[in-house]
Each structure stands twice: as structure tokens, then as C-alpha cells.
Amino acid sequence: MNILEIKSELTKKIKEFFKSEFNFELKNINIELPELQFGDLTTNICLQESKNLNISPQELALKLKTYLENKKLDFVKSIEIKGPGFLNFSLTPDPSPRERGVVPTKYFGKKVLVEHSSPNLFKPFNIGHLMNNFTGEFIVRAMKEAGAEVTTISYPSDISLGIAKAVYEIKKHDGYKKNITKTDEENIKYFGESYIQGVKEYKNYEENKDEDKINEIKEVANNLYGTVISEDLDIYNWAKNINVKYLFSNLEKLGSHFDGFIFESESAIEGKKIVLENTGEDKIFQKSEGAIIYIPDESRKDINTAVFINSENNPTYLGKDIGLLSLKFKMYNPDFSFVAADNEQTPHFRTFIDAAGKIQKKWEENSFFIPHGRMTFKGKKMSSRLGGVPTAYEVINIVLEEVVEKSGEKMESMSEVEKGNLQREIAMSALRIAILRSKPGVNIDFDPEKSLSFLGDSGPYLCYTSARLHSLLEKGQSLISPFSRGEGDSQLERKIFQFPLILQTVIEEIAPQKLVTYLFGLTGLFNNFYANNKIIDENNLEETSRNLELVKNTLHVLKKALHILGIVAPEKM
RNA sequence: GCACUCAUAGUGAAAUGGAUAUCACAACGGUCUUCGGAACCGUUAGUUCAGGUUCGAAUCCUGAUGAGUGCACCA
Numbered sequence: 001m002n003i004l005e006i007k008s009e010l011t012k013k014i015k016e017f018f019k020s021e022f023n024f025e026l027k028n029i030n031i032e033l034p035e036l037q038f039g040d041l042t043t044n045i046c047l048q049e050s051k052n053l054n055i056s057p058q059e060l061a062l063k064l065k066t067y068l069e070n071k072k073l074d075f076v077k078s079i080e081i082k083g084p085g086f087l088n089f090s091l092t093p094d095p096s097p098r099e100r101g102v103v104p105t106k107y108f109g110k111k112v113l114v115e116h117s118s119p120n121l122f123k124p125f126n127i128g129h130l131m132n133n134f135t136g137e138f139i140v141r142a143m144k145e146a147g148a149e150v151t152t153i154s155y156p157s158d159i160s161l162g163i164a165k166a167v168y169e170i171k172k173h174d175g176y177k178k179n180i181t182k183t184d185e186e187n188i189k190y191f192g193e194s195y196i197q198g199v200k201e202y203k204n205y206e207e208n209k210d211e212d213k214i215n216e217i218k219e220v221a222n223n224l225y226g227t228v229i230s231e232d233l234d235i236y237n238w239a240k241n242i243n244v245k246y247l248f249s250n251l252e253k254l255g256s257h258f259d260g261f262i263f264e265s266e267s268a269i270e271g272k273k274i275v276l277e278n279t280g281e282d283k284i285f286q287k288s289e290g291a292i293i294y295i296p297d298e299s300r301k302d303i304n305t306a307v308f309i310n311s312e313n314n315p316t317y318l319g320k321d322i323g324l325l326s327l328k329f330k331m332y333n334p335d336f337s338f339v340a341a342d343n344e345q346t347p348h349f350r351t352f353i354d355a356a357g358k359i360q361k362k363w364e365e366n367s368f369f370i371p372h373g374r375m376t377f378k379g380k381k382m383s384s385r386l387g388g389v390p391t392a393y394e395v396i397n398i399v400l401e402e403v404v405e406k407s408g409e410k411m412e413s414m415s416e417v418e419k420g421n422l423q424r425e426i427a428m429s430a431l432r433i434a435i436l437r438s439k440p441g442v443n444i445d446f447d448p449e450k451s452l453s454f455l456g457d458s459g460p461y462l463c464y465t466s467a468r469l470h471s472l473l474e475k476g477q478s479l480i481s482p483f484s485r486g487e488g489d490s491q492l493e494r495k496i497f498q499f500p501l502i503l504q505t506v507i508e509e510i511a512p513q514k515l516v517t518y519l520f521g522l523t524g525l526f527n528n529f530y531a532n533n534k535i536i537d538e539n540n541l542e543e544t545s546r547n548l549e550l551v552k553n554t555l556h557v558l559k560k561a562l563h564i565l566g567i568v569a570p571e572k573m
Numbered sequence: 574g575c576a577c578u579c580a581u582a583g584u585g586a587a588a589u590g591g592a593u594a595u596c597a598c599a600a601c602g603g604u605c606u607u608c609g610g611a612a613c614c615g616u617u618a619g620u621u622c623a624g625g626u627u628c629g630a631a632u633c634c635u636g637a638u639g640a641g642u643g644c645a646c647c648a
Contacts, residue, residue, distance in 0.1 A: 030589070044591060047628075057628075083592045084628070120648070160648060199647095264648090291646050302576060303644090310646035317648045347577065347643045371578095374641090406611065426611095438586060442579070443641075454611055457586080457597040464611050471609060509589085517587055520596060531604090531613040573611080 002094060003501045004103065006075050007031050007041065010089070014045060017067045022053055033498055036491055039080065039088035040498075046085040057085030093489055094497060102147040103504045112148040113334035114140050117251055117258075118155035118341075121243040122166045124192040125250055127375050128342060130392045131444075134435050134566060135372040135512075136340035137256050141564045142507045143336075151259045151332050155324060156247060158240055159265040164221035165198030166191065167236050171220075176235045184242050191239050218312065225265070250392075254428075255566055262327055264320055271315045271323025274359065275308045284358045294318070294355045303351045318352045325356050325363050336366060343371035343441050370510060373443040375435075399427040406454060410573070422573060429459030429567045436512040436565055457520050462562060465523040466569035468530065469555040473548065476536045480552075481545045492525040492550065499557045512565060519561050526554050 001009070011029050018024045026049070034042040046061040053060065061081045068079060078090045102108060116136020119129050136152075143150045157163075170176060175194065179187055205213040223232040251258065275292055279285040285292050290311035296303045308319040315323065328337055341349070349369045357364025403423045411419045437457070438444060454460040498518075506515045535547040559569040 030591095032589075032591095034592080035595085038592075042592090047591075051628080086592065157648070162647065289645080293645065304576080305645060307646040312646080314646090316646060320648090343578075344642060345648095348648090350577090410609090410611090434585090442586095444585090453585095453598055455598075458611085460611055461597090464609085468609060468612085475608065505589085513587070517596075520587095524596080527612060528614090530608085534608070536608050572609085 001075050002100060003040070003091075003497055003499075004504065006091060007501065009073070009075070010041065010043075013068060013071060013073070014043070014064065017064055018049070021063065021067070024049075024053065033501060034086075034088060036494060038082060038086070040091040040494060041089040043087050043089075044085075046087060050085070061085045061087055091497075093493060102145070103500050103507065105146045105504060105507045107143055107146040107148040107336065107507065110148050110335040111333065112143045112150045113328055113332045113337045114143065114150065114152050114340070115155055115328070115338065116140075116152070116340040117256060118157065119247065120157040120160070120162065120195075121240060121247065122163050122191050122195045124188075125247075125392045127390050127392055127395050130254075130395065130431070131372050131375055131435055132340055132342065133251070133254050133256060134432050135370060135440055137254070137566045138436060138512045138564065139338050139340060139370060139510060140256075141566065142510065142512075143338075145503070145560075145564055146507045148336075151334070152257065153260045153262060153328075154247075154251070154258050155262050155264065155267070156244070157264045158244075159224050159263075159268060161217070161221050162195065162199060163236070164217055164224060164232075165202045166195040167198075167224065167232055167239070168217045168220050169194040169198035169201065170235050170239070171231065176231075176238060180238070184246065187239070187242050188246050191243060221314070222312075225268075260331075262324060262331075264324075267320045267323035267327060268315050269323065270326050271319040271321070272309060274322055274326055275315065275319050278359055284355060292319075294351065296351065296354055300354060303347065303354060306348075306351050308352075308355070318348060318355075321348075321352045322356055322359075325352075325367065329360070329363060329366075334366060336368060338368050338370055340370045340372060343373055343443075345369075346371055371441040372435075373438070373441055375444050396424075396427060396431070399430055400424060402454065403427045403430070403460070406460075407573070422570060425568050425570060426460055426463050426573060429463050429562075430454065431459070432566055433457075433459035433462065433516060437516040439513050440510070459567065460573075462519055462523055462558070462567070463570050463573055465526060466555070466558055466562070467571065467573045469526075469551055469558065470569075470571040472535055472551050473555065476544060476548045476551075479536065479538075479541060479544050480548045481541070490529070490550075492522075492529050492554070495522050495525050496550075496553050496557055499561075503561075506564075515561055515565060519558065522554065522557060 010031060014029055015026050018026045026045070029043060029045050030048075031041055031043045033040075046057045046064060050057040050060050058081065064087060065079050065081060068076065075092050076089055077092045080088045080090070082088050114136060116139070117129060117133045119125060140150055140152050170191075175190065179190055182190075202214070202217060204210075205217075220232045223230045224236050275285055279287065279292050285294055285308060287293075291307045292309040293305055293307050295305050306318050307316050308322065309315050325337075328334065339349070346369065353364050353367055353369070356367075400423060403426050407419075407423060407426075411422065414422070435444065502514065502518045505511065506518075529550075533547065535544070535551065537544050555569075562569045
């Protein structure tokens with residue numbers, strides 16, 4: 001039996017006990033993983049219920065212990081009462097401790113839609129996008145692991161006043177004609193610069209109250225919707241196509257696959273329609289000062305009145321988001337719809353989802369916002385093209401440089417391509433772990449020189465352990481006998497045994513940090529075992545075979561967990 | 574002004590209301606005739622403050638202090 005099966009069996013027996021002994025229906029029982037020193041599973045049920053039943057926790061614990069012992073459960077080795085009344089279970093080791101099939105969660109067999117990596121097409125791909133991608137990709141992989149039917153989409157921002165500013169800037173300098181023959185890479189850079197410059201110029205116009213210029217730009221914005229053929233539209237389409245291509249290749253490189261894209265220009269049309277349909281007295285949206293707004297109920301002090309369609313008759317971000325939501329449910333009808341986004345978006349999300357819930361209940365009920373933190377930087381190495389926000393490219397390169405330096409001669413035998421890929425994988429593992437080790441939603445103060453130490457709790461440490469495990473297996477391949485197994489009660493074996501339960505919690509709570517913490521515990525125990533034992537010993541084949549079985553199981557768990565975090569477990573490094 | 578987050582060793586993090594608060598980095602001290610030293614072992618050090626709820630609080634409530642973010646036509 002694996003740990004999940006044992007847990008549910010124990011739950012059943014404990015409920016039976018309370019029923020037969022006290023005629024008491026127990027609703028929730030906490031059975032958790034304790035620190036390894038306290039056994040394999042623990043429950044505080046006696047502490048929780050002693051008051052209700054008017055009996056001391058110790059006494060209750062003793063009764064429950066006796067009851068369970070009399071049941072002679074073959075998966076329980078021993079039961080101990082510890083501390084104020086905890087019941088600690090020591091379990092009989094499972095001969096094959098791996099999880100079997102899919103760990104049960106509420107997502108099994110459900111339709112899950114995940115939206116992540118939704119950048120503004122005209123802005124350079126920055127570190128924030130990287131955090132978004134890591135978080136989003138984790139959700140995707142966790143849901144797949146849970147046996148959900150997962151669809152992944154991205155929602156690129158392809159239309160906005162901001163983009164109009166960029167187009168205007170390009171037009172102003174005749175950038176279209178000048179650059180059409182340049183490479184995509186050069187142009188991408190050019191678009192990013194135009195965007196930033198355009199935003200800056202617009203601010204100047206506003207400060208100088210240059211109404212003519214502002215109106216020209218607003219006209220560009222209207223032209224982008226493409227109902228009339230114009231030079232603006234030509235420039236826009238040229239730039240958009242190159243940017244989309246670049247986005248695809250970037251996301252592909254990061255290991256993210258997308259089943260579809262919904263562009264902001266599409267959601268704008270849908271959103272406008274829906275908001276207009278629901279505008280009027282006694283309806284959800286109201287007209288005010290030429291715009292269409294949403295006023296939340298008095299009780300919702302945490303959200304503010306917001307504009308959904310502006311007085312230019314164009315949907316704002318919130319209006320578009322309603323459209324996006326509608327399209328998502330029309331196209332995919334998900335049971336769970338996840339959105340990974342910057343935690344600054346939380347108030348906006350609350351607002352539009354509150355309004356959306358009044359149009360269709362399930363839009364609200366089935367939508368979940370997973371915020372990820374912001375990354376701030378301490379290091380001075382990075383140029384600040386985006387007002388202090390480094391591009392993803394810059395960050396990856398800094399980490400990569402460190403990896404190349406560390407790897408030195410170790411990868412000499414590899415081809416240049418193989419070496420390059422591996423170094424990139426290791427660099428990415430460092431970044432992914434640095435981000436996913438923290439609870440989603442909190443900001444990360446990132447100092448590449450400190451945060452990315454390659455010793456101890458780090459991506460490279462996990463990769464290194466993987467390489468070590470692979471190398472041991474390769475060396476000892478011929479020495480594994482199928483009949484030898486360990487006692488199953490070493491710390492390492494018990495840690496492996498915990499894995500299915502950890503996995504279940506990680507998926508259920510969307511908690512990557514718990515998986516990372518577990519992995520450091522696991523690899524730490526393994527490396528300790530490695531340092532203190534001779535794993536392959538030709539003079540002791542029985543022991544060797546048992547050890548290799550343990551190596552195999554450790555690797556199995558490590559590989560699977562790393563995969564969910566978006567990291568490839570390397571065979572050598 | 575209103576609202577939302579957050580506050581854990583020198584640093585970065587972990588901890589469904591549970592047991593002696595976990596892990597790493599840094600500092601200091603050790604391990605190597607060894608299967609991969611990007612390794613292993615040890616020492617020092619911590620829940621912002623004041624109350625409250627509870628058998629039990631880093632976690633829940635109230636207040637103070639400090640930091641971040643959002644508040645009508647940008648996304």
C-alpha cells in the first residue's frame with residue numbers, strides 16, 4: 001500500500017472508532033506528515049476532540065491507540081502517543097514505494113484551462129514574463145499530473161493606446177521603410193525601443209497640452225482595429241507579425257507549449273458587446289460621464305468603481321477581460337480556469353470577476369487567479385532598458401555565464417551543441433528554483449550574485465544529484481537483482497515513501513514551494529547516504545543491489561518532481 | 574484619504590492552529606588512498622512591538638510601527 005491508501009484506510013478506522021466508542025460523527029481528521037523523527041504519519045485528532053467528548057487528550061489517545069492495535073492493521077508497525085496527545089504511526093515499509101497511477105485530487109478528469117505568459121507584444125520580454133511563465137508552466141504540469149484535461153493558452157496584448165504610441169513613433173521616423181529589410185532580431189529591438197520612446201513622447205505631449213498630437217495618436221489607435229486600410233495598419237501588421245513569431249519562439253525555448261492564443265484585439269470586440277448588452281438602469285454597468293462603468297456593491301470595500309468602456313467608446317483592460325472570459329468559456333467551457341498574473345493585477349481581477357459573476361455565475365465560480373510576485377533587483381550588472389526592468393535575455397545570460405564558468409573542463413567530452421544545451425538547462429534550473437521555492441504571490445528581491453549561489457539549496461544542486469544518480473545506475477546496471485529490497489525504514493526510504501502525499505498537497509494547493517522544499521530534503525538525505533555508504537561494492541552484491549534499488553527510486557521521484565517544476569533532470573553535467 | 578498585500582537568524586527562503594520553528598547562503602571549524610567535491614559533517618544565530626482568543630499562536634483577532642501595491646477612461 002502506498003501512503004495515500006494507508007492514509008485513507010486510517011481515516012476510515014479512526015472514524016469507526018469515534019462512532020462505536022462515542023457515537024460521534026467525525027467530519028475532518030488531520031493526518032499529516034510529521035518530522036521524520038516522529039514517525040511516518042501523525043494525527044492530532046485526540047487533542048482536537050477531547051474537549052467535545054469531555055475526556056483528557058491522553059486518555060482519548062490511549063483508547064484510540066488500543067482500538068487500532070486490536071484491529072491488527074498490517075500496514076501499521078507501531079503506534080506511539082507523544083507530547084500532549086499526538087498519535088504517531090510508524091508504518092510497515094512498502095516494497096515498491098512509488099506512487100501508482102494518478103494521485104487523487106479534485107482536478108482528476110476535469111477540464112482545466114490555464115492562461116499564462118501573456119505579454120504586450122511590443123514590449124521586450126522581461127524578467128516579469130519569466131516569472132509568469134514559470135508559475136504558469138508549473139500549474140499546467142501539475143494539472144496534467146493530476147489527470148486533468150489541460151488546455152493552455154496565452155493572451156498576448158496586441159492592441160492598445162500604448163501600441164498606438166509605438167506605431168506613431170515608428171511612422172514619425174519612417175521606420176517602416178527604413179527597417180523592412182533588416183533582420184527580425186534587429187526589428188524586435190527597434191519595436192521595443194519605439195514603444196518606450198512613444199510612451200515617453202506621449203507623456204511630453206500631455207504635459208505640454210499638445211492636443212493635436214494626442215488626437216493624432218488616438219486616431220492611430222482607432223486605425224489599428226483594422227476596419228479601414230491605412231498606413232498605420234500596415235506598420236502595425238508588419239510589426240505584429242514579427243513580434244508574434246518572436247513570442248512563439250521564446251515560449252517554445254522555455255519549454256512551454258500552447259494550444260491556442262486569444263489576442264486582445266479579439267477580446268476587445270467580444271468584451272464591448274457584452275458590456276453594452278448589460279448596460280443600463282437596473283443593469284450591471286452604468287453610463288457615467290460618457291464612459292461605461294461598474295459600481296460594486298457597498299459591501300465590497302476592497303474593490304473600486306472602474307471604467308469598462310471609455311468615452312472614446314473603446315473597451316478598457318477590464319472590458320477586454322470580460323470579453324476574454326466569455327471567449328474562454330465559449331471555446332473551452334472549463335471546470336477550472338486559471339490565470340497566472342502579476343500580483344499587482346489582483347485588485348483588477350477582483351473587480352472584473354465580481355462584475356462577470358453577475359453576468360454568468362460560473363464565470364466567477366470557475367475562475368482562479370494565481371498571482372506571482374514581482375522581481376526586484378539588487379545587482380548592478382544589468383542594464384536598465386525598461387526603467388530598471390531587465391529583459392529575460394539579460395538575466396538568463398548572467399546566470400549562464402556563471403554556469404559556463406563553473407562547468408569548466410567537466411563537459412569537455414561533449415559536443416558544443418550538447419554542452420550549450422546542458423549549460424542552458426542548468427542555468428534555467430537555477431532561475432526556476434529561485435522563483436518556485438517561494439510561495440507564489442510574494443515579491444522576490446533578486447540578487448544574481450547571492451540568490452544564485454550554486455551550492456546548497458539550488459537548481460544546480462538538484463541537477464547535480466540527478467547526474468550522480470544516473471551515473472551510479474549506469475555503473476551498477478548489471479548488479480541489480482530483482483529480488484533484493486531494503487528494509488524500507490531508513491530516512492531516505494521513508495522520505496521517498498512520502499512522495500505521493502506531497503504530490504497530492506502540491507497539486508491541490510498549487511504550492512510549488514512545497515515540492516521544492518521536499519526535493520531539498522530528499523536530495524539532502526540521498527547525498528548524505530552517498531557520502532556515508534559505499535553504494536556499489538563488488539564484494540557485497542546483495543547490499544549493492546539493495547542500494548541501487550534505492551538509487552532507482554530516488555531518481556524516479558526526483559525526475560518526476562523536477563519535471564513538474566519545468567526542469568529536465570540531466571544525466572550528466 | 575480609502576483599500577489590499579506583507580513583516581521569520583547577518584542574507585534568501587520554508588512551516589493545513591501543533592511537538593525542540595525547518596533548509597540553504599554567509600562566518601567559523603572539520604571530512605578526501607572513496608562509486609562524480611557543483612559533495613558531506615559540525616558550531617554560532619531567528620518569529621517587528623503591545624495586548625487578546627486557545628490545552629497549544631510565526632500562523633487567528635485588535636492596536637502600533639515599518640515596507641510594497643491599487644484606487645474612473647493606461648494595460
